[in-house]
Amino acid sequence: MSESNRAAEEFTRLIEIMATLRGPGGCPWDREQTIDTLKPFVLEETYEVLDAIDRHDHGALCEELGDFMFEAVFLAQLESEAGHFAIADSLTSVADKLVRRHPHIFAREAGDAAVDSADRVRTRWEEIKAQERAASATPDKPKTLLSGIAPTLPALLRAYHIATRAASVGFDWAGPGDVLEKIQEEVGELRQPRAEAAHRTRDRAEKGERQVHKAIRPPRTVSDRFW
Secondary structure, three states: OOHHHHHHHHHHHHHHHHHHHHOOOOOHHHHOOOOOOOHHHHHHHHHHHHHHHHOOOHHHHHHHHHHHHHHHHHHHHHHHHOOOOOHHHHHHHHHHHHHHOOHHHHOOOOOOOOOOOHHHHHHHHHHHHHHHHHHHOEOOEOOOOOOOOOOOOOHHHHHHHHHHHHHHOOOOOOOHHHHHHHHHHHHHHHHHHHHHHHHHHHHHHHHHHHHHHHHHOOOOOHHHHHO
């Protein structure tokens, strides 16, 4: 049996096990889960996969990838029961996406220039993604350059994705010196309102002092005026 056939057989087995766990007479815990209650488990499995990668523990990675795929099948089972989609739709989606975003492999025509570097592949990938976003836009859901970047990403990772999208349309700096100059500019803009606020505070303080001195100054007598 080929590896692809064995994978298909085992994947089908996993899907059937999941359906049994959720079905009549299945596991009470599995039956009460929702896509929302599974979120912490999806996150936990993600970190365990990353830990196995960091340790280069190939046996653990094999096991953790299985757990990770189980969470995907679990979520798809719930969505299938609700009538939204099945796991086969998810597989079709990712397979179609890979073919669509690798035209240099699957749709290259005679005479087309070869895409022979990772940088050119990434550039082409982002161009195709931008075309897909534009094609899927509707009047009530317009698509922008930053559409699709999950707001739940960690701040640093989200900033990286935003910067990558911006760089894909030429919004980038030529070198580190330009970045430092921009940082200094932004810091200056932060300092300016603080300096202005401090100046206003000093003005108010000096005005208050003048008013206090005026209020407590003793009245001048006739002799004072002629003195």
